[in-house]
Amino acid sequence: xxxxxxPPSMDCAEGRAANLPCNHSTIxxxxxxxxYRQIHSQGPQYIIHGLKNNETNEMASLIITEDxxxxxxxxxxxxxxxxxxxxxxxxxxxxxxxxxxxxxQVVVTP
Amino acid sequence: GAVVSxxxxxxICKSGTSVKIECRSLDxxxxxxxxxxxxxxxxxxxxxxxxxxxxxTYEQGVEKDKFLINHASLTLSTLxxxxxxxxxxxxxxCSAIGEAGRGYGYTFGSGTRLTVV
Numbered sequence: 464x465x466x467x468x469x470p471p472s473m474d475c476a477e478g479r480a481a482n483l484p485c486n487h488s489t490i491x492x493x494x495x496x497x498x499y500r501q502i503h504s505q506g507p508q509y510i511i512h513g514l515k516n517n518e519t520n521e522m523a524s525l526i527i528t529e530d531x532x533x534x535x536x537x538x539x540x541x542x543x544x545x546x547x548x549x550x551x552x553x554x555x556x557x558x559x560x561x562x563x564x565x566x567x568q569v570v571v572t573p
Numbered sequence: 574g575a576v577v578s579x580x581x582x583x584x585i586c587k588s589g590t591s592v593k594i595e596c597r598s599l600d601x602x603x604x605x606x607x608x609x610x611x612x613x614x615x616x617x618x619x620x621x622x623x624x625x626x627x628x629x630t631y632e633q634g635v636e637k638d639k640f641l642i643n644h645a646s647l648t649l650s651t652l653x654x655x656x657x658x659x660x661x662x663x664x665x666x667c668s669a670i671g672e673a674g675r676g677y678g679y680t681f682g683s684g685t686r687l688t689v690v
Contacts, residue, residue, distance in 0.1 A: 507668075
């Protein structure tokens with residue numbers, strides 16, 4: 464069973480920041496939070512991951528609460544090409560299985 | 574970065590025939606590969622985990638005699654759908670991770686759209 468809970472859908476205006484929440488209240492101390500996205504009919508694409516500190520890369524920022532029970536993925540300036548299903552996954556950094564939940568369908572509108 | 578190539582991207586086959594899907598890690602050695610299946614408007618469902626040189630481990634409810642997985646080398650895993658039926662029509666996706674990628678998540682292939690007619 465997936466260990467995360469995400470809203471099923473979210474709309475965002477082009478050029479604005481998109482804040483995608485994820486609850487992972489049962490996360491273990493050695494589990495990372497990973498974010499992937501899947502554009503229609505393609506394989507999932509890695510976005511970012513973190514353990515407990517906030518992380519930023521060229522695609523997004525990841526904010527993890529101090530108790531690590533939830534996190535937020537931030538797309539700073541959403542574009543139409545960011546329309547996709549976004550998946551939040553918790554997993555160890557070893558050979559554990561990646562289990563996908565339902566994800567959040569993000570639609571960026573002009 | 575790590576690249577995983579999946580082939581073919583689309584395949585149509587007749588009911589009762591077998592179809593082989595290849596998953597290759599192009600620039601790293603993949604000690605572990607995963608196979609997923611995705612039905613329309615649904616999330617990815619893990620089918621099996623394969624480690625190079627050993628038998629695959631299948632998730633509950635996945636028929637191992639129907640979905641044959643071979644991981645004979647560190648860069649290639651294959652999924653063969655045997656005696657395919659229309660209900661096997663789906664989007665099949667592989668993912669891989671190697672030692673160098675540990676801690677950095679899994680790289681996914683672009684998927685194979687299987688249609689059984």
